[in-house]
Amino acid sequence: MAEHFRVNGGARLTGEIQVVGAKNSVLKLMAAALLAEGTTTLTNCPEILDVPLMADVLRSLGCEVRIDGATVEITAPAQPNEAADYRSVSKLRASVCVLGPLVARCRRAVVPLPGGDAIGSRPLDMHANGLRKLGAHTEISHGKVVAHAEDLKGAQIWLDFPSMGATENILMAAVLAEGTTVIDNAAREPEIVDLCRMLQQMGAKIEGSGSSTLTVHGVTSLQPTQHRVIGDRIVGATWAFAAAMTRGEVTVHGVDPHHLELVLDKLRTAGADTSTTDDSFTVAMAERPRAVDFVTLPYPGFATDLQPMAIALSAVAEGTSMITENVFEARFRFVDEMIRLGADARTDGHHAVVRGVERLSSAPVWASDIRAGAGLVLAGLCADGSSEVWDVEHIDRGYPRFVENLRELGADVSRVTSEPDR
Structure with missing residues (x-):
């Protein structure tokens, strides 16, 4: 028996969330x-x-x-x-x-x-x-x-x-x-x-x-x-992508928005409205996101930890995006699971090309690491029907109260224990 997350798509995430230490x-x-x-x-x-x-x-x-x-x-x-x-x-x-x-x-x-x-x-x-x-x-x-x-x-x-x-x-x-x-x-x-x-x-x-x-x-x-401990900018950015992907509106507290300037700029390019205070930011998206290119680099570049979220956003965006990975060569393993969910994506060396679709398809998928797991859950929120995300112990290593936070924002997500069927 093992735990997995059951994710029912279609919810628009709205509300406020507090991020703790990184x-x-x-x-x-x-x-x-x-x-x-x-x-x-x-x-x-x-x-x-x-x-x-x-x-x-x-x-x-x-x-x-x-x-x-x-x-x-x-x-x-x-x-x-x-x-x-x-x-x-x-x-x-x-x-x-x-x-x-x-x-x-x-x-x-x-x-x-x-x-x-x-x-x-x-x-x-x-x-x-x-x-x-x-x-x-x-x-x-x-x-x-x-x-x-x-x-x-x-x-x-x-x-x-x-x-x-x-x-x-x-x-x-x-x-x-x-x-x-x-x-x-x-x-x-x-x-x-x-x-x-x-x-x-x-x-x-x-x-x-x-x-x-x-x-x-x-x-x-x-x-x-x-x-x-400083607030977790990666967790904060995950909620920002979740708001943009689900065409919602989320305010994130406990993170210095200066640490996410590039992320927020990319989301604005995708069509989101953003606003900031000293220790919070808000992301609101009214329409389907527009395609944006991403290139991962050491800070202050776009964080490699957010590459799965960038691919998940690109998968439901209008247009074609190119994501270039310059830090960890095996991170594109995540793309195979996105394809299970109906993403139109292919990889070539350090590059992934993603053609956005209007809606993803529900499927069972497996997380290979912390951020890939979070990206798959966000993708599941944009799929029709019910998806299962397995190997969720990875997500638990990096995201406190992940399911609870999603539910408080309006997502239909639950933690389930059952026998995996690979």
Whole structure:
């Protein structure tokens, strides 16, 4: 027996919704708590499956972790364990971000290669090379990343690609290194800024937050802190696409609309009306969306996490759209499931061409990752009849109260337990 979502199409989503902390931030902030002995408290945390999974990783390293709704308390020991538990690490990709803090605190780390979504190759070479520049000896062998260092010293580090994970690991190691580290071509995502802000609250000296160059002046120790997790722009954007696809009107609270300027601009091009405040935005669509082209790029470009939503929108838009994927090569696996739902789509290398149809067709489909699952549910809202979206544990890893939120906006969606029939 397994759970799936039953999605009945035809509803127009309307109303207001509150977005909580970002999945892509909270897991890294939890890892950063390893950098200071004592209790660090995170608030506005999303109640998603990945948070307790990350808590298990930290417990395997000797931390005490208490989760109480949207609050997570992490008490790091004076000397964390240097080796992370394989079973815990294998369940989520973000677990690799304990590598930098462990090298910084323990001068040694053993982290099994992490698991996570099947969206393509995400090698750890840049993580390892950055730590080597800081003075650590690193190797990847027998399914583990092993790093050790007598001392960490500041260095000039250039990233071949503005990888969030590599930026985070190098940054968290550099804050306790001797001297000054400069990270060029660093990731610029709001979640990186959130991590910098928390590290600064802990006593780190970081310059250039939000830019492509981070300058870190190492300190000898950090102190625990209390920090509010930034709102989840990917979840917020998902609701924006849902409003546009269903010709509805949704106001999203708890997200900085400046983090979604490109997304909102694309939706306006598609025909939506948008308005913003300091921490909310509204998307309203009266007619069938117009076709828009999308190209995924690191921030401030269009986020790869929103590529499935872009394809879902294109599938019901008037006209033909081209979606170009520049970050994760396997993300187009999602297109095969969209075709099950009646989408007129084909892929060629890094490109997908989608010719919009007036209405999709109901079908059983399977989610291959968090965002693909959300995109399939949105597509199901625009299909005739009742669709089934399986492997919903992926969606639960990234979207708190997903079904409940959809129902509050007027969608006919329910969680069902039954035997899958592939």
